[in-house]
Amino acid sequence: MSLSPNFTTRLTQSVPRLEQLLERFSGQSILVIGDLTLDEFMTGQVERISREAPVLILRHEETRQIPGGGANAVYNLAKLGAKVTVVGILGQDAQGKALKSIFTEAGIDTTGIISTPSRPTVTKTRIAGHARQSVTQQIVRVDRKSDEIPPLEIQNQLAAFIQQQSSLFKAIVCSDYGDGVFTTPVIQAASQHQRVIVDTQTDLDRFTGATLFTPNLPEAEQAVGYPIKDSISLQRAGEDLLKLTQASQILITRGEEGMSLFNATESEHIPAFNRTDVFDVTGAGDTVVAALTLALGAGGSFWESAVLGNLAASIVVRQFGTATTTVAEMKQALSKLLKS
Template sequence: MAESTCFQDTLNAAAERLFALLDRFHQAEILVIGDLTLDEFLTGQVERISREAPVLILRHEHTRQIPGGGANAVYNLAKLGAKVKVVGLVGKDPQGEALRAIFEAAGIDTTGMLTATDRPTVTKTRIGGHARQSVTQQIVRVDRKSDQMPDLDLQMQLAEYIRSQIEDVDAVVCSDYGDGVLTAPVIEAALSHKHTIVDAQKGLERYRHAKLFTPNLPEAEQAVGYSISEPQSLVRAGQDLLSKTAAEQILITRGDEGMSLFESRDGESECWHIPAFNRTDVFDVTGAGDTVVAALTLSKCAGASFWEASVLGNLAASIVVRKFGTATTTVEEMKEAFQTLLDEGI
């Protein structure tokens, strides 16, 4: 209780500064390299059981398409007001066209989105059904993706485009979902920027010397090779990750336990813990990590300290987890949520 009160006091003292940082989000220009995914949600009403097989027949009602995977990181940055350039691959298919159209409608520069004729756009189609006057429930998910690495020529084209943009952006974000875009030539090009932020599900060592890593707890455990179950192992893991990645900063997101920050300074590491905001109102954590990365990146570009940037990343996540499905937030929503925290407390 005392720790929470102390954090609340610190938050109150930093309020004016944090509001000012939010006002500067729109000034940043970000290059995002990611495994681009289209999330499809197909829903309908159950009519009857099929005579062909023991399966439901749905009367289609609507299909919703939104950015997922690395594309969600791109979209989050755009919705927070940043100028965004996206780098990645899509297939020559309607899903790739849909994703490109969504980005362009949001003002995102899609010049670095290359088309791979031999690969599908990574697509996750969730099919849901409902009876009359009942809630929709997911029945099955259909995934489309390739397990093959992109052609070397495509890899080099992506790397060449990244190098051509490095001098014109404030930060580079690598959103690695393991779908093949972040190959060695692409990673090497991304790391040529001094402010490269990495959100990778595995293989953190491939990004050695990036400035900042943002693993969640399971990803951190996989990277260090042991369970993180108490404060001592958490601190040890943060220190081991700093050493393993040669990064300046590590942010471990811990769900309803908040976030833990680790920073390397002059050969020594510092550690802070930020509690979760609004932990009782969590509906869906899908894509929350992408939201953290987006708000954290823009905060750093606005001149925030690591602690300030992490607080704003935490704040942004606390908003999207109260929405169903892959979601985004805006600066105005963040300001309203922050004011509520100041008025009502954590």
């Protein structure tokens, strides 16, 4: 795709610096506090209609299990080379064991996870089917989760771990999907760190004073209470979000319109790097947060970090389902971007 001449010039001048930052991704210690989800994808071939009820009978072919929700942010950071420690809650069930195993295989430190029999592991099971000569399509999704707030004992255990360990990390990422991890003690413990990146869907002011927030457009509109439909309302929203959160920076991700970065003195707009080859935006926000956090930890400016977050997202949206990218892929994509 074509970028504006001014942005292209700035990006071209920044390439050596961006490449240096990518080289520094590896080995950074990052703490992720998150609502951990297991995404299950079950697929099968339609055999017939059941005689018991008017429903399809599928012959099971495959079940894939991958990190979702806050677990996707964890996994993205690990795939980009970070040394990740994760804080969250899992159930003492097969899904919790599966997610913990995925983390362990990826070299992720799971000592901050509390496993409890009192609630299930948040699990989203997507069941899809196909006929012999048709494409596979999703039929139904089954969710497992608890709407109960975790007991105070668990809240305090999570908070104590964060307080004890936070000084060991370059940054703390708060990946809030509304599934109960982010209680007051946990948020207060996380907020003591000097670099806190928040990705939350609602009630941004709970994390007042964090370094940077990354709402998407609908989340930003919900937070400010009015539609963002042009450059004037966008600028107003950025300013209102800064007041609401007392953050250093607000990054509004805007899909095919790119990203907008705001601080107390200026705003900057970064165009989308990929508008045409978009197959699935699931989890792209987690990828933005992962790359952006590592760029900040490597010494990047907020603009440089947002550009690398944007670049990482432009890669994963080319793939179906929740996906990750690597530093090598990002370097290749950066090179191609300047040639397009």
